[in-house]
Amino acid sequence: ETGVTQSPTHLIKTRGQQVTLRCSSQSGHNTVSWYQQALGQGPQFIFQYYREEENGRGNFPPRFSGLQFPNYSSELNVNALELDDSALYLCASLKNRGAGGYTFGSGTRLTVV
Amino acid sequence: AQRVTQPEKLLSVFKGAPVELKCNYSYSGSPELFWYVQYSRQRLQLLLRHISRESIKGFTADLNKGETSFHLKKPFAQEEDSAMYYCALRGNYGGSQGNLIFGKGTKLSVKP
Numbered sequence: 001e002t003g004v005t006q007s008p009t010h011l012i013k014t015r016g017q018q019v020t021l022r023c024s025s026q027s028g029h030n031t032v033s034w035y036q037q038a039l040g041q042g043p044q045f046i047f048q049y050y051r052e053e054e055n056g057r058g059n060f061p062p063r064f065s066g067l068q069f070p071n072y073s074s075e076l077n078v079n080a081l082e083l084d085d086s087a088l089y090l091c092a093s094l095k096n097r098g099a100g101g102y103t104f105g106s107g108t109r110l111t112v113v
Numbered sequence: 114a115q116r117v118t119q120p121e122k123l124l125s126v127f128k129g130a131p132v133e134l135k136c137n138y139s140y141s142g143s144p145e146l147f148w149y150v151q152y153s154r155q156r157l158q159l160l161l162r163h164i165s166r167e168s169i170k171g172f173t174a175d176l177n178k179g180e181t182s183f184h185l186k187k188p189f190a191q192e193e194d195s196a197m198y199y200c201a202l203r204g205n206y207g208g209s210q211g212n213l214i215f216g217k218g219t220k221l222s223v224k225p
Contacts, residue, residue: 033212033213035213035215040217041217041218042117042119042199042201042215042216042217042218043157043199043213043215044215045204045212045213045214048212056212058212090157092157092213101147101159101162102159102213103159104149104156104157104158105156106155106156107156
């Protein structure tokens with residue numbers, strides 16, 4: 001059984017640029033969530049996808065957007081990067097929304113300069 | 114408001130001592146609570162869920178609805194328990210089911 005894999009592991013971008021982060025869900029998991037973890041903080045919920053549709057969103061602006069594909073892999077896109085977007089971005093998958101515990105990836109460390 | 118509070122940033126104990134990591138929550142309705150652990154240079158891992166009432170690696174946690182708490186306990190700490198511990202609540206943002214609301218975490222340091 002494969003786990004959750006994220007790419008890239010590290011990324012440096014310039015303020016104003018756009019970035020795409022990728023996630024492959026654990027096999028058989030049809031729900032994926034993205035979290036932002038700033039230094040010294042717990043993860044903050046960005047949004048969740050279930051069967052390719054967004055079905056929940058946290059307190060993040062529209063420049064944070066996502067996609068889920070038929071194979072349940074997922075992308076997180078962030079436009080117009082700001083310095084405060086520097087964080088660890090975590091992807092987590094779940095077998096069925098609202099049930100069980102999430103399996104987390106190792107994250108992508110994004111630094112905006 | 115849905116919120117998780119972990120009042121201690123750092124908890125330092127000696128090996129063999131009892132450990133209690135505090136977690137309080139705010140939630141309307143029946144909460145579903147979790148403890149996640151992150152060992153150094155590793156990903157977040159599910160430690161236990163209150164629904165399953167399991168004991169993992171000697172850790173237990175009891176949901177106390179009266180005190181809105183879900184404290185994590187272990188009678189005898191081991192050095193390998195040193196890690197970041199996050200308490201989390203399954204929330205309900207915008208009608209979604211399944212997102213997690215995390216506390217800020219407690220760093221447990223077990224000294225030899």
